Amino acid sequence: MRAGSVLIGVAFANLVWADVGCNAEDEEALQVLRSVMPSGHAPSFAARAVVQTAVGSQQIMITRGMPDPDGNYSVQIPDHSSDCDNLSHRLLLEPVDSCGVARWYKFRVERQPLGNDAATVITALPKDVYRHGFQLVVDEKNAIVLRSTTFSGSSALENVELRALSLGPETEVNREGFRSAETSSEATQQTAKESTYAWSLGWVPAGFEEASSSDTAVAEVQTYTDGLSTFSMFIEHPKGDIRVGEGVVNRGATLAYTRGLQTKDGAALVSVIGEIPINTARMLVESIEWSVRAE
C-alpha cells in the first residue's frame, strides 16, 4: 500500500515536472539546438570524427556539403533542403504546448572556452526512463556539434568528437544527400512486400512522433523521433512459422533489438534500431497492433 502510494506520488511528480513550462535554461538550450538542427543553411565542413564506444575507438572522415579537402573518402552527412518540412524543428522548438523537447528532457547549459570563442555544452537529462541522456558541445559561432556523448545513467555509451575541423565556403549545402535519402525510400517503396495485416504502434514514449515510413524489399519501416533521439521499427514477414525469441546487441549508443513473433498474419520478425534503452524497445514491440490492411 505504502509502495503504491510512493509510485503514484513519483508518477504525479513526473507529470507535474513534464508539464512545467520552459525555464530560462531550457529556452537557451533550445535556441542553441535550433542553430545546429540539420537544415539547408548549415555550414559545410570536413572533419575527423573520433567515435569511442565500449569496444574501442575509430576515426572516420566526415563531410557536409563539401568533398574531403585532401581528396580522401569521407562519409557525407545527409541534410535537409532549406524548404523541406523538418519534423525536429517542430518537436524541438515550436512552443505548441509548453516548450518542445524540454518537456521530455531537463536541460543544463554551460559555456566553455573554445579558442577565441566559446562552446556551449548542453546536457539533456531524460525526465523518464524511456530515453537516454545526451550531452552536446556546440560551436555556436559555426553552428556545428563538436562532440556528442550518449549516456545511460552514469555510463557513457558513445562519444563522437569532431577533430581537425575545416570549414567550407559559406554556401547552401549540397542537397544531393537529402535528395538521395528521399529517393531511396521512393525507390524501395515499389518493391515492398505487401502483408495482409497492417501494423501500428499502440504506444510510443511521450514526445515521439513518426518522422517517416517506407517499405524496403524486406521490411516495412517507420522512424520516430522526439527531436533528440530516434528509433526505427523494421518489420519483416518471413514465410512459415517462427520460433519466438528475442536478441539484443549494441554498437555504441545504437541498440538493435530483434524479436520473433507469431501474428494473425503469420510470422513476423521485428527489429528496433535506435538510441533508446532496451526496455523501451521491448515495450514498443509489445505494443504493436495488427489490423487488416485496407484494400
Added chain:
Amino acid sequence: MSSKQNTEINNEYDELLSRLMDGDLDEFSTNRLLKRLDQQPSLRATWHRYHLNREVLLGTSASAPGLSIADRVREELIHTGARPLRRQYWFKVLRPFAVAASVACLGVAVGLQVQQDTNSQSATIASSAVPTVRSMPVMPLDSAGLQAIPASFGQTQVMRSPAPVPIEGLYQELARQRLELYSQQHATEGALHTPVTLMTGTLARAEAESGKR
C-alpha cells in the same frame, strides 16, 4: 641445399611414409610422397624395410616384388582402402564445415527472407561480410537431431548433427545482422531530424559505405 636441410626433408618424408603405412595420409601428401619415392632411392629402401617389418610382424610374405615402389604404393592404396582413406580425409576436412552448415541451417529457422532483386538493400546484404540467411523454413532438424546428408559416391549417410544452438544465440545473431543491415537507414533518416542521431549514426554510415566500396 645444405645437408641439414636435406636431413629435415628426408625426415619429413620418412614421417609421411610412416603415416602412409598407418593408413593416415591424405591424398595430397600421398601424391607428393609418390613423386618423391620415384626420385629418392633411400626412401624406397625405407618403404621396403617398413613392409618387411610389417610382414614379419604379421607373418605374411612379400608380394609382387617386381613392381616399382610407386606402383606398390598405389597398389597398397587400392587394396588397403584408398577410397575409405580419401573419404576419411575429406570427412576430417569437411567436418568443421558440416557443423557450421548445421548451425547455419538453424539460423535459417528464423532467418531473413530477401527477395531476388538488385536494389541497394540487397547490394548491402550481398556485400556484407556477415553471412545473411535468405529463406525461412522452420526447424530443419527433427527432435532426435538426425539429419540425412548426401555422402560421397552417391550413397546416403545419416549423421548425427551437433546439439541444437540455443534460440537465444540465434536471436543474438539475428539482432547483430539487423544492426548491420538497418543501422545505416536508421542513421540516415535520423540524421535528418536530430543532431544526436547525426552524430551517433556516423559509425553506422561509415561501416555501410565501406561495405559498399
